[in-house]
Amino acid sequence: MTARRDHSKAGAGRTIISIDAMGGDQGPATVVAGIAYSASKNPDIGFIVHGPKEELERLIAKRRGLAERCEIRHAPEVVTMNDKPSHVVRHGRDTSMWSALESVRMGEATVCVSCGNTGALMLMSVLRLRKLPGIYRPAIAVMWPSKNPQKHNIMLDGGADIRADAKDLMQYALMGASYARNGFGLERPRIGLLNVGTEEHKGRAELKEAYDLIAANARIADFDFVGFVEGRDLPGTKCDVIVTDGFTGNVALKTGEGIAKLIADLLREAFAYSFLSRLASVLAYTSLARLKKRIDPRRANGGVFLGLNGTVVKSHGAADSMGVSSAIKLAFELAQSGFSERLAARVASAALLDQDAHPEPQPEAESE
Amino acid sequence: MTARRDHSKAGAGRTIISIDAMGGDQGPATVVAGIAYSASKNPDIGFIVHGPKEELERLIAKRRGLAERCEIRHAPEVVTMNDKPSHVVRHGRDTSMWSALESVRMGEATVCVSCGNTGALMLMSVLRLRKLPGIYRPAIAVMWPSKNPQKHNIMLDGGADIRADAKDLMQYALMGASYARNGFGLERPRIGLLNVGTEEHKGRAELKEAYDLIAANARIADFDFVGFVEGRDLPGTKCDVIVTDGFTGNVALKTGEGIAKLIADLLREAFAYSFLSRLASVLAYTSLARLKKRIDPRRANGGVFLGLNGTVVKSHGAADSMGVSSAIKLAFELAQSGFSERLAARVASAALLDQDAHPEPQPEAESE
Numbered sequence: 030m031t032a033r034r035d036h037s038k039a040g041a042g043r044t045i046i047s048i049d050a051m052g053g054d055q056g057p058a059t060v061v062a063g064i065a066y067s068a069s070k071n072p073d074i075g076f077i078v079h080g081p082k083e084e085l086e087r088l089i090a091k092r093r094g095l096a097e098r099c100e101i102r103h104a105p106e107v108v109t110m111n112d113k114p115s116h117v118v119r120h121g122r123d124t125s126m127w128s129a130l131e132s133v134r135m136g137e138a139t140v141c142v143s144c145g146n147t148g149a150l151m152l153m154s155v156l157r158l159r160k161l162p163g164i165y166r167p168a169i170a171v172m173w174p175s176k177n178p179q180k181h182n183i184m185l186d187g188g189a190d191i192r193a194d195a196k197d198l199m200q201y202a203l204m205g206a207s208y209a210r211n212g213f214g215l216e217r218p219r220i221g222l223l224n225v226g227t228e229e230h231k232g233r234a235e236l237k238e239a240y241d242l243i244a245a246n247a248r249i250a251d252f253d254f255v256g257f258v259e260g261r262d263l264p265g266t267k268c269d270v271i272v273t274d275g276f277t278g279n280v281a282l283k284t285g286e287g288i289a290k291l292i293a294d295l296l297r298e299a300f301a302y303s304f305l306s307r308l309a310s311v312l313a314y315t316s317l318a319r320l321k322k323r324i325d326p327r328r329a330n331g332g333v334f335l336g337l338n339g340t341v342v343k344s345h346g347a348a349d350s351m352g353v354s355s356a357i358k359l360a361f362e363l364a365q366s367g368f369s370e371r372l373a374a375r376v377a378s379a380a381l382l383d384q385d386a387h388p389e390p391q392p393e394a395e396s397e
Numbered sequence: 398m399t400a401r402r403d404h405s406k407a408g409a410g411r412t413i414i415s416i417d418a419m420g421g422d423q424g425p426a427t428v429v430a431g432i433a434y435s436a437s438k439n440p441d442i443g444f445i446v447h448g449p450k451e452e453l454e455r456l457i458a459k460r461r462g463l464a465e466r467c468e469i470r471h472a473p474e475v476v477t478m479n480d481k482p483s484h485v486v487r488h489g490r491d492t493s494m495w496s497a498l499e500s501v502r503m504g505e506a507t508v509c510v511s512c513g514n515t516g517a518l519m520l521m522s523v524l525r526l527r528k529l530p531g532i533y534r535p536a537i538a539v540m541w542p543s544k545n546p547q548k549h550n551i552m553l554d555g556g557a558d559i560r561a562d563a564k565d566l567m568q569y570a571l572m573g574a575s576y577a578r579n580g581f582g583l584e585r586p587r588i589g590l591l592n593v594g595t596e597e598h599k600g601r602a603e604l605k606e607a608y609d610l611i612a613a614n615a616r617i618a619d620f621d622f623v624g625f626v627e628g629r630d631l632p633g634t635k636c637d638v639i640v641t642d643g644f645t646g647n648v649a650l651k652t653g654e655g656i657a658k659l660i661a662d663l664l665r666e667a668f669a670y671s672f673l674s675r676l677a678s679v680l681a682y683t684s685l686a687r688l689k690k691r692i693d694p695r696r697a698n699g700g701v702f703l704g705l706n707g708t709v710v711k712s713h714g715a716a717d718s719m720g721v722s723s724a725i726k727l728a729f730e731l732a733q734s735g736f737s738e739r740l741a742a743r744v745a746s747a748a749l750l751d752q753d754a755h756p757e758p759q760p761e762a763e764s765e
Binding site (some may be wrong): 134173174176191223225226232234250259260261262263264265273275276277279281282283284285286287288289290291292293294296298299300302303305306308309310311312313315316317319320323326 | 644
């Protein structure tokens, strides 16, 4: 089994993606515009779209041919960015986010996409989809721009859980390796463990323990462990996947965003400074546009929740239609590769190496 | 008392800075070039320079007039970047780093500058200079480029200690506020506490405790506490000083460096792409040079060790002569403002607020 295909409503033989149309900063019109763009680019995607029925029908009807590709599921309520996750999971049954995850839980779609409140989406995903057998802590995998051939590195955890012990970090390495293999097509991804120095004697105790656990799993899980890496390697070429706890990962992610924004602002000011520099900006327009595309978080949009029964792609809250479409593209690729099933098999085989765990044999797990 | 002035060798009435000439990646010639540049710009600095006597004499003699401004202290050995800090503090008595700190310990200079191994410099500084009364953990304060009027924000701890509990974070806030007041001339610096979100319910338990401690000290210590801030606020305008533990701070710092380097590389490639873009880069040359100067870590060079009896400025290991000169300039400014004494007074007054500590009254402490 790879991706689940639906033969009823949203189109015969299509890969079905479940979309939470609400909760993004830009509103459902932007999400529907992103759906329309993806639909026009890729005839093999079908959509189940969750939100207030009348509003969605109106927005979808405006786009030629889109109604035939979308099944609308009515959900009258919206999770806002300010809602407390614990409140949402208790009282959020009528929200579009709940409904979108339900489609994955019921097997109507393999991947869900949402621009909503990250904390609520994570907590709800864990409670409704449940963790994969053997997974201690799910993680959010995020993309960094880099000069590696695949143009992006993967970091996890980007902020699902502020804690992570050595075993969690080892599982993040396994999940990150699987993601890099299925998302980037890398046969033997290079994994690094984030620390304050590359020397083995540096850093917190749990990092030294994680170092040994990850090294012990490298051969069987088919990745290269490059050892400790530093903050500068997140957008670097030393490895493809960087493993860290969700606190450090989240701070690093937002720091990178902040520095990129500062440089963009200062670059804009520099080009506006004089007649010559304004002329230069006109001449360099296409080159700068190429650079922007390379760095643009919209292009690498989509943190992916790993370690659950089903895959959830969290799009940036401020994502525009291009950002939503990028997230849908990623969701489609992961669904196509049967990523979730492969990841489950990988974790099951690694659990055999973990002396504290005694997993049941899982004969139905496929090899990756 | 403000800065210590020496009336003997290095020049009557000058502010004396102690310089470790060895241990940087570029060698002592670069350090001496930085000293020469600072000496030519500022007639009020005198230098005690530590390293192998003959080599330093030769390098200094090449620069006209520099020999009269420098007193050389012979130290035959060098701390390398690969030396383990614990080994260096046991066996490093003949190193230039040890000798440079000794000048501060003996009161010959108020500030020491070194490009050497950060871990060794920190450990040796703590052991030889000793912590200020009432300080639990010293910290390294580093600069971030920002669009605040002073053009830089201060973050601490940049990596002196990978741990920090709530009380340490509170002291970092006090030390950071003092540094911002003396280094930037800000009357009421705005302090932020780094977390994964700005909501009060988010983050680790010690951060919530630190939040309350810092808030309780804001009035008496004369700073504004803006509460939790995120990674994107490190180079932002929301506050002037950002407080975090040395693990998170070090990862954030190196992440920022990595992203800035990636963007610079991609910008260079973008401008080299076509004839038009190469022409554009010529036209925009001065604007881009201005931007580079703004972001250039050499200009904001100098992490400062806070919380010791005496101030230590750690220059970047890869610093060129301009970088060394920037670090000397910062050292001079801090020496001039009597920063170390003011910081001690500030910590003493804050200790009165700390219910677990019972400090002796310190009648000789000056008001800031």
